[in-house]
Amino acid sequence: MAVSSSRSAVRRSPAPTYAHYRQYKQQRVRRNLVVWAVVFGAVTWAVWSSGFGLLTLFNGLSESYSFIVTDALPPKLESVPDYLGPTLETLYMSVVGLVISVVISVPIGILGARNTTVHRVVSYLAKSIAGIARAAPSLVITVFFVAVFGVGPLAGTLALGLGGVGILGKVYADAIEEIDAAQIEGVRSTGASWLQILGQGVWPQFKPAFMTWTQYRFERNVRGGAVIGLVGGGGLGFSLISAINLYQFRDAMTIILMIFVMVMVIELATRALRRRAI
Structure with a gap:
């Protein structure tokens, strides 16, 4: 049945x-x-x-073309020596900001990664710190530091440093979580301490990602250093907004070209350094 x-x-x-x-x-x-x-x-x-609108866009493009041809070109190349100081200032801001970001982000990445953290709650707190730092735009951070420390490179440097923590802290933690666990277990089986495990089991695998993302952040700092200067962060950005406010558009075009050249040179240099380091 x-x-x-x-x-x-x-x-x-x-x-x-x-x-x-x-x-x-x-x-x-x-x-x-x-x-x-x-x-x-x-x-x-x-x-x-x-x-x-397409009509508005077309009119804007035509007006921008006439503006560039008549007011901004040719760039005032004889003014290049006047902006070498702000160029170096932007470079200094980028370097110091990168150091601040790396010093803070490496512990966040190690404590945030599930396979190297000391506790699951610590991992959550570390990733939360990186998320909070990532949520605030660099311009907003710069405005805050300008209000605290005044106009100048100090505010821009701190903004670049803390702004990088949100990105580097996250990618460092993600890169550490993706490494081969067998090598870590092999080092741990020898009775190594936590720091020895980090040095012998984690760092050799984490090094390529560390170099890549640190290089990328340095390039972003150079670009960002020129942008945050528009709100008082110092460097070439401050010179650029000053030239625009004074209707010195040929000087502004010179500064834009200097930013472009600086970014390209730094990108080539960091790429060569990364190949040698890895």
């Missing part, structure tokens, strides 16, 4: 047919249409609210 009842139950369950498949496909198409309609409506509303 039990066997016959189970067979009847099997017979009652309908087998999937082509009609069921078509119904499923139609339902899926309707759901996709609803999703795309919502996305299209949201994008349309955003475009309309922002005042974006």
Whole structure:
């Protein structure tokens, strides 16, 4: 009786047919249409609210072209010596800011990674610190430090340093969590201490990611150092906003070219140093 009842139950369950498949496909198409309609409506509303338009964009591009050709070009290259000091200031800010970021981020990364932390709660707190630092934009941090310390490179340096903690702290922790656990266990099996495990089991595997992300952050500091100067952080950015406010657009174009050249040179130099270090 039990066997016959189970067979009847099997017979009652309908087998999937082509009609069921078509119904499923139609339902899926309707759901996709609803999703795309919502996305299209949201994008349309955003475009309309922002005042974006092809005619406005075309007029702006034509006006910017005439502005660059008539007011900003050619750059005033004879002013380059006047901006060498702010250029070095931007470089100093980037270096010191990077040191601050690395010194704070390495402990955060080690304590935040699940395989090297001393406790799960400590890992959560370390990652939370990195998340809080990452949530605040560099410009906002700069404005705060300008209000505290005044206009100058100190505010920009601290902003670059703390701004880098949010990024480096997270990527350091993620990189440490992805390393091979077998090497760590091999070092631990010898009776090594926690610091010896970090030095012999973690660092050799973590070193390539450390060099890559530290180099990337230094390049971002150079670019960011020019931007935060616009709000009083010192360096080339401060010289740039001063030239724009005084309608010295040829000087401003000179500063922009100097920033571009500095970023390219630093990128090539750090890439070569990274190849040698790794």
